[in-house]
Every structure is written in C-alpha cells, then in structure tokens.
C-alpha cells in the first residue's frame with residue numbers, strides 16, 4: 094500500500110513513517126518544508142502526483158498556548174487545512190486518516206469520553222481542531238477515519254518525558270500540574286493502532302468514522318512525571334502544582350480520558366498500557382538502566 098504522511102517531521106509523523114515502512118508499505122513522507130498543508134495548490138499537486146492509497150494527516154499547529162495569540166495560524170493549519178487535504182484526497186482517490194484531540198472536549202464529563210459525546214472545546218487549539226474534524230467529515234470522502242488522541246510523546250525529538258528527565262538529571266526543580274488527568278500516549282503505539290485500524294476498515298471489519306486512541310491508564314501530569322523518573326531510575330523531587338499556578342494562556346480540560354473500546358474492538362486487541370509504552374520509549378532512547386522486565390508486571 095502506498096501511504097503519504099503529512100507533518101512527517103513531527104512526533105507522530107516520525108513513528109508513522111518508520112512503522113508503516115517496517116510493515117512493507119511504500120511511504121511518501123512530507124515534512125512542513127516539503128509540503129505546506131495550508132497551500133491548496135501544492136496539496137492538490139502532490140496528491141495528484143503521488144496517488145497514495147491512504148493519506149495520514151498528522152500536520153497540525155500543536156503549540157496549544159501559542160494558538161491563543163496566533164489565532165489566524167491555528168485556524169489555517171488546524172481548521173482549514175484538513176478540508177484542503179480531504180478534498181485533495183477525494184480528487185486523487187485516497188483514503189484519509191485525520192488526527193484530532195481530546196481538547197475538543199471540556200473535561201467536565203468525569204468519565205472517559207466516547208466518540209459520540211458532544212464536543213465543547215475550551216481553547217483556540219480545541220476549537221480549530223474541532224473545525225478541522227468537521228471539514229474532514231463534510232468533504233464527501235468514501236474512505237475516512239478520524240482518530241482523536243491525547244498527551245502524545247515519542248522517540249526522536251523533544252517531548253514531555255525527555256524534558257522531565259533532562260531537568261531531573263540537571264538537578265533543576267520540577268513542578269508539575271496534578272489537576273489535569275488523561276492518558277499519556279506513545280507515538281509508536283498510536284501509529285501501530287491506526288495502521289491496524291486502516292487494515293480493519295479496508296477489509297470491512299471496521300466502519301469508517303471516528304475512533305479514540307490512547308494508551309491504557311489515566312493519570313495526572315504529576316503522576317506521569319513521577320512514573321518517568323522512577324522508571325528511568327533517576328532521583329528527583331517533584332512538586333505537585335495546580336494549573337492556576339502555571340497561568341498558561343490556554344484553558345485545558347481537567348479530565349479528558351478517552352474511551353478506546355471502539356478502536357480496540359475494531360483492531361481486536363487492547364491498546365498497550367501507559368507503563369508499557371513508557372518503558373519501550375525509554376529503552377528505545379537508551380534513557381534507562383533499570384530492570385524493565387521486573388517493572389512490566391506493575
């Protein structure tokens with residue numbers, strides 16, 4: 094299968110390129126410099142030339158706080174570009190897998206969100222991603238999948254676990270919020286789940302539509318920071334703080350765990366746990382010297 098990846102230099106894009114290639118797919122990776130997804134002419138030309146079976150659209154404006162001040166940028170990349178990509182996919186006969194976010198929800202439900210729950214974004218990022226979702230759904234694609242995920246980190250670039258470990262190893266004070274809860278999700282697990290989902294949908298086992306994907310286990314950022322340092326075997330003092338103390342520009346949902354049952358039924362397997370994803374991330378980056386097999390039973 095020929096697969097085109099937008100945002101190929103990003104966290105998820107890197108995992109998708111590597112893992113789709115490992116499965117024997119022919120992969121056409123497009124970084125932002127190779128293809129600006131806000132440029133309709135360029136997107137149409139690339140899709141018409143590449144003729145992929147599937148387009149995996151990971152490109153997004155993901156700096157949540159910057160989106161609050163750079164609203165036009167957020168709207169162009171997150172709200173308008175998914176429609177541009179979707180229409181080019183339709184014209185080129187490509188299926189489209191679009192990624193969205195738990196930030197389309199307000200966090201007030203108090204239990205994991207299912208795909209049919211009403212959306213109510215709190216931030217510019219969440220609103221623009223919600224608009225992007227709608228654009229994909231309204232583009233008239235025959236083959237489309239929309240995967241909402243959350244708290245993404247992965248190998249090959251800066252991310253939350255490496256930031257925590259860098260600070261811990263430098264002996265810098267660590268203050269991490271404990272009043273936001275969700276599921277930290279490793280890009281390799283997300284990439285594998287969505288490649289499996291494409292196979293399931295292509296073979297008629299799964300329906301086209303919206304799915305939630307995240308590693309199993311719900312925790313706060315503070316809990317995750319503690320898990321990172323303990324698992325990596327690093328000594329660190331971590332202070333739990335509230336979101337108000339950080340005073341970031343964008344409001345975030347307090348509880349945005351995603352119910353992944355629909356996806357797990359579609360691909361006929363459970364998603365890996367947060368602990369398992371973190372261990373593989375740390376091992377891949379040579380970030381730990383501890384006994385991983387002993388901790389897997391946690």
Ligand SMILES: NC(=O)c1ccc[n+]([C@@H]2O[C@H](COP(=O)([O-])OP(=O)(O)OC[C@H]3O[C@@H](n4cnc5c(N)ncnc54)[C@H](OP(=O)(O)O)[C@@H]3O)[C@@H](O)[C@H]2O)c1
Nearest residue numbers: 100102103104105125129130152153155192194242243245
């Ligand atoms: N990160 C998370 O915690 C998280 C949570 C929920 C959902 N998601 C969703 O998951 C998907 C992948 O996220 P990620 O974590 O891999 O994000 P990421 O690491 O920020 O990657 C996004 C990529 O998109 C590129 N990009 C930005 N503007 C572009 C444009 N106009 N044209 C082409 N490429 C452009 C970025 O390039 P530059 O870096 O050069 O700008 C970057 O390489 C996104 O749809 C995101 O909304 C992410």
